[in-house]
């Protein structure tokens with residue numbers, strides 16, 4: 335059940351941020367319908383996802399999708415900063431998806447309290463969303479946050495929203511778990527995004543073997559963590575294949591949550607490294623110097639999270655420019671003029687400028 339809303343949602347949700355853009359809308363929509371056939375009934379999207387095609391793909395899928403399902407989308411308070419703009423955004427999403435209403439509408443991407451305060455100002459986004467609720471265009475106003483557990487709690491204490499969407503996974507949960515547990519105990523819906531830490535878990539299965547129990551892989555262990563945790567209502571997965579859907583549904587059917595003892599063991603082993611890792615979310619990707627910041631920061635994770643030596647990093651940088659995450663990217667790290675735009679936008683509050691300086695020093699050794 336999603337909080338106190340009375341809506342019975344599936345433990346696995348379909349996150350619409352990773353559709354294969356080389357495929358047609360019809361092909362991608364087929365994947366959405368397959369997920370629904372497998373029992374998934376929570377579909378999460380946002381304007382802008384997948385080059386702004388995600389809502390349209392869901393719209394295509396919803397045309398002939400039988401059964402009951404719930405639709406979630408989002409709007410940023412920094413973009414829709416008046417009630418009028420917020421109402422317009424809701425109507426646009428509804429039209430694009432060809433639906434009558436949005437079940438869960440997120441005040442999107444709260445990184446600092448000032449974003450929340452902006453949404454709540456009189457005549458702002460929240461007031462617009464309340465109006466939409468009155469008109470039957472929205473069922474529930476919820477919020478997505480990239481803040482620490484304590485700040486999330488402060489927002490929940492205001493009692494204005496009905497659920498939260500948080501970036502929580504097996505590697506970063508110590509940073510957010512307080513917020514998750516409290517939100518759950520207060521009767522809020524809790525949706526988890528980014529279960530595989532931006533792809534870092536499947537890419538580092540060797541180093542992360544300690545996450546697994548029995549013969550499961552670290553990737554399966556990570557999915558099990560978010561899907562089976564009783565404190566998490568829905569675990570969003572950015573599916574790209576039917577096999578991924580099958581895997582997530584199998585894990586949900588087996589429903590083997592982690593014990594508290596195991597959670598503390600993992601927490602000790604991980605330490606704080608993942609609190610300060612780049613998740614690849616892309617919100618910082620607006621550099622005036624054309625630096626591909628998310629790619630550089632994903633690369634830097636290798637040092638920060640997986641403790642690679644400087645020599646290793648120099649060696650890896652060479653090959654990463656050829657065929658890794660930096661292949662074909664313009665803008666070298668040394669071009670940074672320290673304007674600070676990216677750090678202001680970063681959902682993980684990372685010291686991007688100093689990390690770029692380090693990368694620039696490795697560049698000189700290539």
Ligand code: SF4
Pocket residue numbers: 620621622623624625627669670671672673674675676677686687690
């Ligand atoms: S601080 Fe550097 S990397 Fe960040 S936006 Fe400015 S120039 Fe780009």
Ligand code: SF4
Pocket residue numbers: 611612613614615616617618619627628631632679680681682683684686
């Ligand atoms: S640097 Fe920050 S904002 Fe940019 S992709 Fe990484 S986590 Fe996201």
